Structure formats: C-alpha cells, structure tokens
Amino acid sequence: MNFTLKIWRQKSRTDEGKLVTYTVRDISPDASFLEMLDILNETLVRRGEEPVAFDHDCREGICGSCGLMIEGRAHGPHRGSATCELRMRSFEDDDTITVEPWRARPFPIIKDLVVDRTAFDRIMAAGGYVSVKTGQAPDANAIPVPKHCAEKAMDAAVCIGCGACVATCPNGSAMLFVAAKVSQLALLPQGHAERKERVGRMLAQMDAEGFGACSNTYACEAECPKQISVEHIARLNREFIRAKVS
C-alpha cells in the first residue's frame, strides 16, 4: 500500500514546527502504524535526513507511550486500541494521513511527535498512591474485596496513562485519567484511608499543571484505548463532594 503522510516536524521545544509531507510505498497492509513510521525513518536515514521522533515502547498496547493524533483521531480511527495496535489495512491505498503530536499546554512538545507527559507523573505523585509500610506480602485473603468492587477497580486500573483523553478533549482536560486513578483506589479498601485527601490533591495538581476543566463532552471515553468509562468521572465527582462535605 502507498500513503502520503503529513507529519508534524519540530526540532525542539522552542522551534515553530510545521507539517512536512512524505510518501511511503509498498507498505504491507499488516504492518502496524509504528512499523510504517519505522520504514519511513529508514528511508530518511538512508537519505541523510533526520528521522521522525516518536514515542513507543511495548508495541502491544500496555505501556501508553505511543499516542499520536492520526487524521484527527487520538490513536487513529478505531475505538479501544492504541496507536501501536493500529494496522495499515485500516486505511485505503493512497490515503493522505496527517500525524500530529498530542496538543495541550501541560504536554509540551519535546521533538516532532514526542511530548512531555510528566504532568501525569506529578498528578500521581500528588496522591495517586496508598501509603503503607511495605513488609512481607500480606496473606492473600486478609482484606476481603467484594467481587463487583474488584471488577470496577480493575476497569479503572487498566488506564495506561497514554494521554489520549487529554489530547482529544476540546478543553484539554485530564479528568478521565485522574478519575481512573482516583476511582481505582476509592473502590478498594486499601485506598479508603486516604480517599479524602487524595481527590483534592490530585485535582489541585491537575489544575496547577494547566489542564482544562471537564465539560462532559465524553470525547475521552470514545477515544480512550482502554475504553475507560466516564462513570469514573462521576465517581471522582462524588469523591470530591464527599471530601468537601465531610
């Protein structure tokens, strides 16, 4: 398959940046989107040009590093999958595909398609943990967790921190990410001790980083590669109210 690519090139954090057009030929329909970019980069290197910088690690949808805005959709046209899981057969031959980095003030571009997502780490450091003294591994059934809570907590825990929710939100809000983390811990007994402080601190950090405010467009849920439900945002809001009134 052949494609015309319009890729965002930006030399450094301070560089202006622009879309540059490339063509790639004879790409296997079974190639992943990242493999297609690898092939492009090989050609660029052979021509003595600077390869396109993009983030990736696991290439199997579990690490969350590969987020790209592909033809106006976070992680490409499919629901419930990350950029690395996208195959070129999802496009038509001779398609033009625009590839842009996540765009949000708290995610500054480092180079080309690579953005700095450490804002997420700082939100986690503000409260996305349970403070316990680590000792020996506790007995497996020492803390009973009802099945339905465990299920819901797992639904939230699958968040891979990719940032597609922020990238796709018209407000650049990180609510789905923060909600997934708050929700996961609020649903488990281990997280209860610190639930009041946690929600306030994580939200305060989210605001301080410059993310926007959620206006319930639910675009995040539609584009999240792990299909995290906005139900978790509702739970975060309940946690917030609970923390304020109690």
Added chain:
Amino acid sequence: MSKTTSFLMSSVGRKMIMALSGLFLCSFLVVHLYINLFLFKSDYGVEFDAYSHFMATYPLIRPIEIVLFLGFLLHAIVGIWLWLMNRRARPVKYEVLKASENSALSSRIMWVTGIVVAAFLVVHINSFFITSRFLTPERSMFVIVREVFRNPWYDAFYVVALGFLAYHLKHGFQSAFQTFGLRGTRYQRLIDLVAMIFWLLIPIGFAAMPLYFLWAY
C-alpha cells in the same frame, strides 16, 4: 486554604457552580411555562393577566426576581471563566480534528448556544418584562404579548432562539447530573427521562406560544 476557597479554586468546584446555577434556572423555566400556558386559555387572557398582576405586585416575588437575575449572571460569568481557562489549555490547535467522531455537537458549542440564549433573554426581557413593569404597567399583559407576537419576524427569532435553548439544555441538563456524580448510577434512566422533558418538551411549549398567536390573532 479553607474548604470554600479550595472548592471555588478547583475546576470541579466551578463546574458544580455551573451545574447548580443551571438547574436553578431550569426550575424557573417550569414556573414560567406553567403560567404562560394560560395564554392558551380562550378567556381573552383574564386568568393570564391575573397571574401577571400577582407576579408584578406580590412583594415576595421581588427578592426571587433578584436571586434569579443573579443566578443568570453567575452562570454566565463562571461559564465564561471556564471557557477561557479551557481555551488556554490548548494554545496550538490541531490541523486535522474529527471531533464529530467522538462527541456530540451540542456538548462542544455550549458557548455559542449560551450566547444566543443570552441575546434572546435581553430582547425577551425588553419586550415583556421592561414594557409591562416600567413602561406601561397599566396595560394588560395579554395585550402586550398579543401585539409583540403579531410580528412574524419576532416570532421567527423567538422560535429559532428556543431551538438554541433546547440544544443548550440537551447537553447542559444531563451534564449537571454527571457533575454531581449521579450519572451511571441507578438513577440514570430517571435522569434521562427528566432531561428529555427539559430539553425537548419545555422549549416546544414556549415555541408554541408565538406560533399560536400568529395563527389565532
């Protein structure tokens, strides 16, 4: 930081102010529509005028009017504040963005529908409230309404603006319940039902009035 300031400083807190003030304004719509339905009674506005007279003269209504006005103001100011904050969060726009693939148009253009509703309110308050309360308080409200609605251009503007109100409420009403953390719970179906009444039936009820007057008088 005290609980109140930290609440107000939080983006979620500000959203809750939007939700609370929005629902408060919705409650006013119900009262307003109920009274206006008497316009449809074929008594040449006797009962409608009686209600209007009560509204204009009963002393308790004054503070309620002021609270209502402040409610509008609060909703608008916090709305603009959030909108500015959200615009700042994405200084560089995408070259290609397919937002229609992941979200409803009504949710993305609340600021547009909000501005149209605000403009409508200015015209609306001017033609009815100001006229009946200050300019010609002695005239029958029913007669004022009949005269205003005689202008088909005014009626067209009125109906279109109510369409915008419906669109504003389509997103806003259910959104308020998401903000209170009530969506996705066992109340979901009830919320959806009440939301439908608010965004669909109430604007239709209001839009029926100019159309009725155009047809009947």
